[in-house]
Amino acid sequence: MTFTQRYVALGDSFTEGVGDEDESRPNGVRGWADRVAEQLVLADDSWGYANLAIRGKKLHQVLNEQVDAAIALSPTLVTVYAGGNDILRPKVDIDAIVDAYDGGIAKLRSSGAAVLVFTGFDSGQSPVFGRTRGRTALYNELVREIVDKNDAVLVDYWRMKILQDERYWAVDRLHMSPAGHMLTAKKVLEVLRGTDAIDLPELEEQRSRNRVEQLRRDAQWAREYLGPWVSRRLRGVSSGDNLNPRYPELIQPPLPAR
Known part of the structure; x- marks a missing residue:
């Protein structure tokens, strides 16, 4: 095309x-x-x-x-x-x-x-x-x-x-x-x-958290995301290693369902 x-x-x-x-x-x-x-x-x-x-x-x-x-x-x-x-x-x-x-x-x-x-x-x-x-x-x-x-x-x-x-x-x-x-x-x-x-989605209501809840949430994030991110940096590897460009050639982009 x-x-x-x-x-x-x-x-x-x-x-x-x-x-x-x-x-x-x-x-x-x-x-x-x-x-x-x-x-x-x-x-x-x-x-x-x-x-x-x-x-x-x-x-x-x-x-x-x-x-x-x-x-x-x-x-x-x-x-x-x-x-x-x-x-x-x-x-x-x-x-x-x-x-x-x-x-x-x-x-x-x-x-x-x-x-x-x-x-x-x-x-x-x-x-x-x-x-x-x-x-x-x-x-x-x-x-x-x-x-x-x-x-x-x-x-x-x-x-x-x-x-x-x-x-x-x-x-x-x-x-x-x-x-x-x-x-x-x-x-x-x-x-x-x-x-x-x-059409922007309606955001979920943002509930308040007490200090203990926030600390628990931050600790979980550090284990699941921050730790692996730091580890990759120290090892010199990237989350994009072995990935190819999503659309390396011109295409008609897939249109969302109406």
Whole structure:
């Protein structure tokens, strides 16, 4: 099938769709990028869609493994977010990674594609990941400079304060829940000045917890998610090892049942 408009999504777990489980789809996830593609096709069936993002990828891997592959698909629209996994490492040179990012965004723009870039999320309320807030703030300022320099489009994820609500996050507290992915898809389409028919789910009532309940909940999370995450980092392995891109070639995205 020939597509006159071609959307290619690049990045890590954020763009792959982790947290928005759907066993009927490649890698068992759906995510905001799929949801954006679905809405683009509903408005105009000339759109094709590819998703090259793989969980766990650091910025240099996204640039080295995905940018040329994306350009080979002759995209008219590219979305990209990279750097989050670098920021979470014990040591990172923010200036260096963003300088490399600048080169990748420039290369994508030189292909003729419109490029949409995200700032990082404000994790200030997280007792664990909140320690990286200063790094993310610096990263974001440099990303904004990249966007201006390359005439790209920005989704300011940092300023989406509604996502501070834990109900928009998966149980691992690192990836968005389906509701978070839906909200992000609506924001992306808003920035692209596209229409959407995404109905956000009604969130469950958030009950208060006493200190003992919260400590018990935090301990369970540390055992089931934080511990394995730290272990992978220490062993130099990634949750994305042995995974392939979900949609490496342009497809008409699977549309949700009405």
